[in-house]
Amino acid sequence: MRNRSLSIRSLRLLAAAMAVLFVALGVTWPTVAEADQAHLVVLATSDLHGHIYPIDYFTNKADDGGLAQIYTYVKQVRSDNRNVLLVDNGDVLEGGNSVLPYHYMFDSGAPNPMIKVMNLMGYDSMSLGNHEFNYGLKTLGKAVSEARFPVISANIVRESGESFILPYTIKDFGEFKVGVLGITTPKVPTWEKPENIEGLVFMSPLETALKYVPQMRAQGADVVIIVGHTGWERKPKDSGKLDAWGSPDNWVDTGQAEENWALRLADNVPGLDAIVAGHDHLAVPMVAKMGDIVTTDVIITQPGQWGDYVSRIDMTLERGADGRWHVAERSSTVVPMAGVQPAPEVVDAAKYYHDQTVEFFKSPVAQATGDMPGGPPARFYDNALVEMINEAQLWATGADISIAALFTDTSKIDKGPMTMQDVYGLYVYPNTLYTIKINGKQLREAIEASANYFNTYTGQTDLASLVNTSMRGYNYDIYQGVEYTIDISKPLGQRVRELKFKGEDVRPDQEFVVALNNYRAGGGGGYTMFRNAQLLSESTTEVREIMVDYLRVVGKFGPESVDNNWRLLPAVVEDMARKH
Structure with missing residues (x-):
């Protein structure tokens, strides 16, 4: 009994001494409530398009956004959480206004910047976007x-049905596990060159999520995003x-349900906690349960483009x-990178690529x-920028007609x-050049589809009010x-008033060779009349490289x-645009 009493007394003295020491050191024991509660921070980027330095390479001016600024913020959050x-x-x-064009053209053997x-930076995962396929499966x-x-x-x-790449990842934080499910817009085959996605099938995002979220939960994921x-x-x-994203009022249909799935995923996938959306370059702080927009507890956020948020x-x-x-509890927001100092580690790591x-x-062309x-007013009248693209495409192909966009x-x-x-600032995407054969009926349909860019004229004096904002400028x-x-001033579908080829009215059955980029040839942008047209040729050279070759031959343009x-x-309307 005496030995046992001494042992207990000794233990009590030791415990008291340790308690004094912990207080002196500022260490506290977790309460039961604290032990049963934890905090998670998810930081997400999207649509970076090669942006590392906070610079606009097309103007040589500072421009907020990119991984250098983002890493400064990430380090701060990690130090606090x-x-x-x-x-x-x-x-x-992929990204025209970035270090990537030079890398792919001249230095592709080096590590991807x-x-x-x-x-x-210690990223935990990256989901595939549609532009990841632009340079082919090998790249x-x-x-x-x-x-x-x-x-x-x-x-x-x-x-064969097997996964192309890992479908998801689960990170173990010790106390809990977080599952991240990757989803890619299924419209990629519409836009991408077939050889760049050969052997791949793009499945329904909703059916895929319904399959995998329960698996992730079964594998121990406490949170699924x-x-x-x-x-x-x-x-x-x-x-x-x-x-505007915090209210259910004044929402409009985007007409892009085939490529965009965020709202259906939020409302129809049990076991889901949050969604990081992307693809359409919007900055969205938080969309949560409100009206008929989202009816579950899932929250959705989206971080803009180019690392601006x-x-x-x-x-x-x-x-x-x-x-x-x-x-x-859950909440989300978007944090602007404007004014954030670039992280020196990133600046140093990317300096070679930047220089x-x-x-x-700087290389001269013409x-x-x-x-x-340019700008929106230039879409209201024939202008030199698009003329330059079209003339280069006609020069390279000998086609009857060329199609291009700002x-x-x-x-x-x-x-x-x-x-x-200048050339890369005008033609920002790595599209390649196709020629197809279409008839006069398809040609008229395509021009009518382009005319949807304009709202009906009823006497407006504000140019912006004439632009249909649901149709992207490109x-x-x-x-x-x-x-x-x-x-x-005419209704949609009845706007093409005159259509001639070499001074003669275009006949519905008249055939033409048309030069256009691979995105539009595949029906991208809703131009379904081109999707099944006869393919005559396809170039492996980017359109902007063809433009450079053309301009160096002609020497000048204006x-x-x-x-x-x-x-x-x-x-x-045209007069108003020219004065804008």
Whole structure:
């Protein structure tokens, strides 16, 4: 008894001494409540498109966004939080205004710059986007092999039915596990060259999620998140304003239900906690249960494009009586990277790629004989920028007709020396050139489809009110080789008032050879009349490289090259645009 009493007394003294020591050191014992509660932070990027440095390579000016700024924020969050998950939502491996064009053209044997930096940053996963396939499966495979994090997509399978790549990943934080399911928009076959996705099948995102989420739960995932490169079936009319996403009012159908699945995934997948959306480049702080938009507890966020925002999801987890964790509270927001200092580690890691890119974009191409303005007004009249693309495509193919679009609202070329910077700023995507055979009926249908870009004219004096914002600018085509007028005071489908080829009216059965990019030839943008057209030729050379070759041959290009082969009616609309 005496020995036992001494033992107990000794233990009590030791416990008291340890308690004093822990208090002195600022250490506290967790309470029962604290032990049964945990906090998770998910940080997500999407549609980075090769952006590392906060710079616009097309203007040589500072421009917020990119991995260098993001890593500074990530380090701060990690220092303040124990459980942080860093994920990306795809469209990482392609980008015109980035270090990637030089890398793929001249230095493709070196480590992919985006993967190199993401490895440094400690990403936990990356979902595949549609642009990951632009350079083919070999290039994608090299990037995946270099990644020190899982690259995932559950709804891409081989023709045999086996997974193309890992469908999901589960990260063990010790206390709990988080499952991340990768989803890719199933519309990739519509846009991508067949050889770049040979042997692959793109399945329904909803059916895929219904299959895998229960598996992830069964494997111990306490939290399940879809990081899906897919966007919105509906969105607020003012979707460019962050606060518009917090109200169920004034939502409109996007007409893109085949490619965008975020809302259906949120409402129809049991066991799902949150979604990181992507693909359509929107910044969305949080869409949660409201009206008929989302009817479950799943929250959706989206981090914009080019690293201008990071989506942040905060979750409070509580342990239930069964010992399993569940999400008690959840919220999300988007954090702007504007003004954030670039992380020196990333700046150093990407310096070689950056320096080579700057020199590449300085390379001279031709002489611009005058200013060539762009922006939305340039879609209202025949302009030199699209004329340049179309003339290059006709020069390269000898086609009867060429089709091209202004991809961005910011492209312009000033009078003076024209450089690679100007060409790549105008033609930002790595599309290749096809020729197809179509008839006059299909040609008229295609021009009518382009005319949907304009709202019906009823006397408006504001140019912006004439733009149909549900149609992306890069899906409005301008044609060279035919003469035509579009009357936007007429109803949709009845706007092409004149259509001639070499001065003669186009007959419905008349056949034409048409030059256009691979995206449009596959029916991208809703141009289904091209999808089954006879394919005559396809180039492996990018359109922008063809433009460079053409411009170096002709030596100069400018406003005098415009032939005004098409125009908008009423004439007051074009006049208004030219004065804009």
